[in-house]
Amino acid sequence: MKLGATLYIKNTVDAVEFYKDAFGMNLGYNEKFPDGTFIHAELLKDGHEVFAVSESPNDAFVNVMLSSSLKESRPTMSYSINFDNEEEVRKAYSILAEGGKVLLPIGSLPWSSCCAEVVDKYGVYWYITV
Numbered sequence: 001m002k003l004g005a006t007l008y009i010k011n012t013v014d015a016v017e018f019y020k021d022a023f024g025m026n027l028g029y030n031e032k033f034p035d036g037t038f039i040h041a042e043l044l045k046d047g048h049e050v051f052a053v054s055e056s057p058n059d060a061f062v063n064v065m066l067s068s069s070l071k072e073s074r075p076t077m078s079y080s081i082n083f084d085n086e087e088e089v090r091k092a093y094s095i096l097a098e099g100g101k102v103l104l105p106i107g108s109l110p111w112s113s114c115c116a117e118v119v120d121k122y123g124v125y126w127y128i129t130v
Contacts, residue, residue, distance in 0.1 A: 004049075005079060008056035009122040012038040015053055018122075019043055022095040023081060024088070025050065051079065061123055078117075078125040086114040089130050096120045096128070 009015055013036060016027060020043065028042035028049060037055040044050065083089045093106045099121035106116040115129035 005051040006040075007051060007053050007079075007122070007124050008058070009053065009124065010056060010059060011122070012041060012053050012055045015122050016041050016043065018095065018120075019053070022092045023050070050081075063123070078127055080127040080129065083128065083130050086130050089114045089116070089128050092126075092128050093118065096126055 007015070016038065019025060020027065023043070023045065025043040025045050028044040030041040031039045033039055033055060038053055039055065041053045042049045042051075043053065081092065083092070090106065093116045096118040097116075097120075101119045102116070103119060103125075104115070104117035106114065109115055112129045115127065117125070117127050119125050
């Protein structure tokens with residue numbers, strides 16, 4: 001069994017490049033709407049799908065996510081990426097934090113030497129860790 005995850009966001013063409021850079025991924029199977037945005041874009045790491053991206057017209061949810069704080073409440077879903085080393089976490093953090101909102105600055109916790117929580121500029125909540 002595999003859990004499928006799809007990020008429904010705006011500006012999928014830019015977002016695909018953003019996530020490829022942040023997580024060191026490649027674009028896999030994809031289909032586009034007539035306007036060039038993605039109906040479905042699979043993002044792969046080492047040949048395996050990690051998540052997909054699909055275009056959404058919902059600006060309101062992005063604004064809600066970016067205005068949230070760790071003290072208020074967490075969304076019902078967050079995405080976690082477990083990296084092999086701290087350098088990968090730091091690279092992803094610097095990209096995800098740009099234009100987004102840092103909820104937990106990069107640092108250590110009892111279970112991880114390097115982790116952070118960020119809502120990126122697309123309104124997606126990430127927990128990144130090594």
